[in-house]
Amino acid sequence: MDLISTFFNWDVLVRSFPMLMRGIGNTIMLGVASTILGGAGGLIVCLMRLYGPKPARIFAIGYIDLFRALPILVLLILIYYALPFVGIRFSSFTSATLALSLVFSAFTAEVCRAGIESIPRGQFEAAQALGLNFWITMRKVILPQALRVVIPPLTSNCVTIYKDTALASVVAMPDLLKQATDAQALMANPTPLIGAAAIYLAFLWPLVRLVNHLEERGRRQMEAR
Structure with a gap:
């Protein structure tokens, strides 16, 4: 078999396309849930660290340090495979959402x-x-101004989280990567993986360009001041 028929087989790609579309749907839902929960939780933890009483500040600092240092894959395995031993069991989607949200x-x-x-x-x-x-000060005065500063790095972190959704395949969640590997095994051809990579690129590339645009706009605004 040559390179084209092995990695870029059009017939295999067409037959695997429905599976890949189901996978990208699950990937998008996972990414949206993780960014919403993680964004809200992050703002709460931030306010705890800046303005909370001393125990809350210590907790917030420990939380931030722990989940910034802990790899998502390790956290996902602990949530999905270790917690059942203490009577706590989550579905693969919930486990992946928790892991990604905590880190985000x-x-x-x-x-x-x-x-x-x-x-x-x-x-x-x-x-x-x-x-x-x-x-009222935070909602009406501080956060609207801070939002202009934090949007570029937050958008960049969102892109990273969407890429990290691929780790959910470790706990058998039918995301895009899991569907692609299943299609590869079913059709005995790696073309579905190439198709999944192309879908990731088509989905995430506009977000990457958006990050660059926001950073450039923020730089121009700072220079204008």
Whole structure:
């Protein structure tokens, strides 16, 4: 067999396409769930670290350090395979969502902390002078300004999380990579893996370009100041 018929077999790709489409649907759902949960959790952890009482700050720092250092694959295996031994059992989708969300929230917390700390202290003082309480100050004054700073790195982290969804195949979740490997085994040809790589590229490349655009726009805004 030559290179084309082995890795770029059109007939095999067409027959495996429905399986790949089911896989990309699961991958997108996993990525969306992880980014929403991880983003919300990261903001909460960030506020705990910056403004919480000392025990909450210590917990937040430990949480961030732990989940930034722990590989997602190790965390996923612990959640899916180890927790059942203590009576806690999750589906493959829930396990993958938890693992990705925990890691994404740790990185999000650090990005948000950098964004909030970049806001001049005078903004807080002006809000206090107007009689705004903490939560209104954060929602109306601080977070809208910090959002311009944190969007580029957050978008970059989202791209990374979507790539890491491929690890969910380790716990037999039918994501794009798992469907591609199943199709490869079924058809005795690696072309479905090439098809999966092309789908990942088509899906993630616009997000990568979006990150570059946001970073460039942020750089121009900083220069304009």
